[in-house]
Amino acid sequence: MSCDRERFISGEKEELKSIREKKLKEFTGMKEKMHDMSTEPATVTDSTFNEIVNKYPLTLIDFWAPWCGPCLALAPTIEELANEYAGKVLIGKLNVDDNPKTAERFGIFSIPTMLIMKDGNEVDRIVGLVPKKHIQAVLRKQLG
16 A cells, blocks of 8 residues: 555656646746747847848847937837837847947948848838838838
8 A cells, every 4th residue: 555655656746747847848938939029129239130130020120329319319219119019020229339240231321220121131221210100101011
């Protein structure tokens, strides 16, 4: 009787361990998906730019600098767009002072400049401090 009880308890422990591991994997996967659906702009760098624009079907990358007045004025709009388009468009920010290679590669001469990238290719560009409605219209056009 004692032997049967010990086997039962041992089996129970293994089952609980298995359930715990399965739930941990589910939670980890959920966390990764939630990160992909972030409601905040992603930080984009020279080293991550290609990976990001190729990973997501549609991205808007805001090229900015901390000393740029119009860039700072646009920042709340970029944050709102990241929240509104979460799961549809990845919104990112690239600091041109810290990441000059990507800015040079795309010929960014004025900031703020927003590149709209579809499947890794530039499909549109918005230069300057523009109203949120203008940015939304460009994104809607690309979303189809």
